[in-house]
Amino acid sequence: MANLSFQPLLFGGDINVYSVARAFHEAYGVKSIAYGKFHTFPCAFSAIIDYRTCPENEEDEVFLQHVNEVCAQLPDKTVLVIGCGDSYVQLAARYKDQMPANAIAPYIPGDLLDHLINKEYFYKLCDQHGIDHPATVIYDKSMGHDFDLPWDPPYIAKPADGVAYWQHEFEGIKKVYICQSRQELLDALDAVYAAGYPDHMILQEFIPGDDTYMRVLTNYSDRNAQVKLMCLGHVLLEEHSPHGIGNHAVIITEHDEALCLKIKALLESLHYVGFSNFDIKYDSRDGKYKLFEINCRQGRSNYYVTGAGYNIAKLLVEDLVEQKELPFVITENESLWRMVPKAVAFKFVPKSYHPRMKALLKKGAATHSLEYSRDFGPQRFWRVWKTHIGNMVRFNRHNKVPEENL
Numbered sequence: 291m292a293n294l295s296f297q298p299l300l301f302g303g304d305i306n307v308y309s310v311a312r313a314f315h316e317a318y319g320v321k322s323i324a325y326g327k328f329h330t331f332p333c334a335f336s337a338i339i340d341y342r343t344c345p346e347n348e349e350d351e352v353f354l355q356h357v358n359e360v361c362a363q364l365p366d367k368t369v370l371v372i373g374c375g376d377s378y379v380q381l382a383a384r385y386k387d388q389m390p391a392n393a394i395a396p397y398i399p400g401d402l403l404d405h406l407i408n409k410e411y412f413y414k415l416c417d418q419h420g421i422d423h424p425a426t427v428i429y430d431k432s433m434g435h436d437f438d439l440p441w442d443p444p445y446i447a448k449p450a451d452g453v454a455y456w457q458h459e460f461e462g463i464k465k466v467y468i469c470q471s472r473q474e475l476l477d478a479l480d481a482v483y484a485a486g487y488p489d490h491m492i493l494q495e496f497i498p499g500d501d502t503y504m505r506v507l508t509n510y511s512d513r514n515a516q517v518k519l520m521c522l523g524h525v526l527l528e529e530h531s532p533h534g535i536g537n538h539a540v541i542i543t544e545h546d547e548a549l550c551l552k553i554k555a556l557l558e559s560l561h562y563v564g565f566s567n568f569d570i571k572y573d574s575r576d577g578k579y580k581l582f583e584i585n586c587r588q589g590r591s592n593y594y595v596t597g598a599g600y601n602i603a604k605l606l607v608e609d610l611v612e613q614k615e616l617p618f619v620i621t622e623n624e625s626l627w628r629m630v631p632k633a634v635a636f637k638f639v640p641k642s643y644h645p646r647m648k649a650l651l652k653k654g655a656a657t658h659s660l661e662y663s664r665d666f667g668p669q670r671f672w673r674v675w676k677t678h679i680g681n682m683v684r685f686n687r688h689n690k691v692p693e694e695n696l
Contacts, residue, residue, distance in 0.1 A: 294320055295368060295611060296320075296367055296370055296607060297320070297322075297323065297364050297367045297370070298320060298322040298323065299323050299324075299325075299356075299357065299370060299372065299393075300322050300325075300339075300372050300374055301324070301325050301326075301347065301356075301371075301372070301374060301378035302324070302326055302373070302378055303324070303328060303330060303333045303334075303341070303343075304326075304332070304333075304375070304590060305332055305590055305629065306374040306375065306587075306588065306589070306590040306592065307324050307332075307339075308332040308336065308339070308659065308660070309588075309590075309593035309596070309659050310322070310374060310588065310592065310602065310603065311324060311333075311336070311338050312338060312593065312659070312665070313601050313602050313604075314338075314603040315662075316601060317603045317604050318603065321337075321339065321340055322338065322339050322340070323339075323340045323360055324340070324341050325342050325343070325344055326342075326344075326347065327345050327347050328343060329341075329343045331670075331677065332660055332677075335667070335669045335670045335673060336665055336670060337664075337665050337667055338665045344356070348377045348378070348381070350381060350384075354381075357371055357385075357390070358390060361390035361393050362390070364392070365392060366392075367392065368393075368394060368610070369394070370394055370396070370606055370607075370611075371393055371394065371395040372395075372396070374587065374588070374590075375587075376453050376585070376586075376587070377453050379403065379586055379587045380403060380404065380407075383395070383397040383399065383400040383403045383586075384400040394610050396564040396565075396606065396610060397563065397586070398561070398563055398564065406560075406584055406586055407451075407453070407585070407586055408450050409448070409449075409451075409492045410450045410490055410492065412584055413426050413492075415556070416556075419555070421553075422573075422578045422579065422580045422581065423580050423581045423582070424494040424495050424497055424571075424580050424582070425441055425494065425495040426493065427440075427492075427493040428490050428492065428493075429479065429490060429491040429492070429493050430490055431483050435476055439493060441495040443469065443470055443471055443475075443496075444468050444470050445468075445472070445475045445493060445494070445495075445496065446467070446468060446469075446493065447466070447467040447469060447475060447478050447479065447482075447491055447492070447493055447494075448466045448467065448491070448492050448494075449482070449487065449490075449491060450490040451489040451490075454487065454488060454489050455487050458482075460484070460485035462481060462532070463532070464478075464532045464533070465532075465533065465535050465536055466535055466536060468496065475493070497571045497573045497580060498574065498575070499573075499574060500640070500692070501525055501526065502525070502526055503571050503572045503573075503574070504524075504525035504538075504569070504570070504571050504572075505522060505523065505525060505549075505569075505570040505571070505579065506523040506525055506538060506541065506569060506570070506589060506591065506594075507520065507523070507550065507553060507568040507570060508521045508523070508566075508567050508589060508592060508594075508595050509521075509553065509554075509557060509565065509567075509568075510565055511557055511562045511565075511566065512609045512616055513609055513610060513613075515558060515560075515561040515562060517557050517558060518609070518617070519600055519605060519616075519619050520550040520554065520619070520620045521543060521594070521595045521598060521600060521621040522543065522544055522545065522546055522549065522550060523538075523541040523542070523544070523591070523594050523627070524541065524542045524544045525538050525540070525541055526540040526640075526643055526647075527540035527628075527638050527639050527689075529685075529688070529689075530685075531687075534684075536569070537590065537591075537629075538589075538590075538629070539628060539630045539681075539685075540626070540627070540628045540647075541591060541594045541626075541628075542624065542646060542647070542650070543598045543621060543624055543625050543627075545621070545622045546579075547620055549570075549579050550620045553568060564586070565588040565592075565602070566584055566585070566586060566587075567587065568581055568582075568583070568584055568585075569581070569582040569583050569585075591627065591629070591659075593627060594627035594657075596657075597627050598623045599621075599623050599625070600621055600623075623655075624650065625650060625657070626650040626657070627656070627657050627658075627659075628656070629660075629681070630678075630681045630682075630685065631678045631682060632651075634681055634682055634685050638685055638689050638695075640692040641694050642694065
């Protein structure tokens with residue numbers, strides 16, 4: 291580690307942060323510095339992270355102070371500033387030109403990023419580039435209850451601005467509202483705006499299909515805004531708890547060149563740099579893949595990329611520190627990634643996928659973000675098992691066993 295010319299500086303405290311830190315440790319043996327708001331697992335009690343807590347992390351001046359202090363302490367190293375949540379990515383993009391000379395924040399300009407993470411703008415961009423997305427209506431608070439939707443329930447409702455939304459939490463808040471009736475939709479909208487949320491809501495047609503119709507696409511665009519890696523994941527299981535709905539739990543990587551090339555053209559037209567992550571659903575009614583949103587960062591399930599053999603930390607170092615020219619790769623390796631115990635995965639993933647899952651487990655092409663043999667001290671070992679038990683309880687409470695598994 292003493293001979294390395296760089297230092298990862300991560301912001302956040304969740305599984306996204308741990309997965310990025312693990313990628314750096316696997317590739318280079320380096321211990322990442324991470325700033326989170328709370329002293330909680332999985333980053334606390336880890337031997338691969340110098341985890342520092344500060345409740346004011348998301349305040350502009352505090353964020354910049356942390357960057358300045360680390361850069362000053364390590365003047366001979368390139369400090370890679372990586373946000374692992376939307377608010378931190380916004381801060382990194384906003385202040386990247388004000389950071390010390392030895393800092394690199396691999397993000398697009400703040401104004402473009404603010405546009406992209408706003409789902410209203412993103413869907414307009416998809417329309418301009420001929421990229422499919424669910425039928426959508428933009429809802430403004432001034433519309434009240436006086437509006438019509440050109441499709442039948444269930445209705446999907448979600449915030450256009452996710453960062454602003456989570457700054458106005460309330461009892462019963464959800465990442466996404468799946469409303470079975472118009473009245474349920476109206477009640478959800480009223481609750482969101484009563485809490486003080488200031489922006490638009492996105493109302494969408496529900497695309498039929500269980501979790502296995504979902505896809506996730508993670509990409510890396512280099513310093514010259516050229517896409518260099520595209521890794522498509524076929525989601526087999528998601529969380530269904532109110533706060534965790536849509537979080538990936540089991541993924542198998544797969545290959546779809548046509549879909550990837552369409553997204554590549556979009557990213558390069560924007561002169562995008564850094565990681566991007568798309569949530570996608572296959573619509574069996576018309577055979578099209580439909581985009582839900584872009585995350586201007588690696589997703590919380592990013593270890594599925596590293597686990598497939600494409601270490602995301604190496605992309606950053608080879609591109610930004612070593613200034614190498616990276617090849618363009620659409621991944622083809624099939625691998626299994628999960629965030630839940632095997633018993634949960636096999637109970638809630640449809641049986642038709644079990645043979646592929648078992649084959650990948652048998653040949654060692656399977657990973658779990660938290661199960662890292664080089665980071666298994668007594669305190670952490672106990673917390674990993676506690677997380678496994680918590681996942682068993684949560685999935686049994688909120689997820690349904692597929693009919694074919696009964």
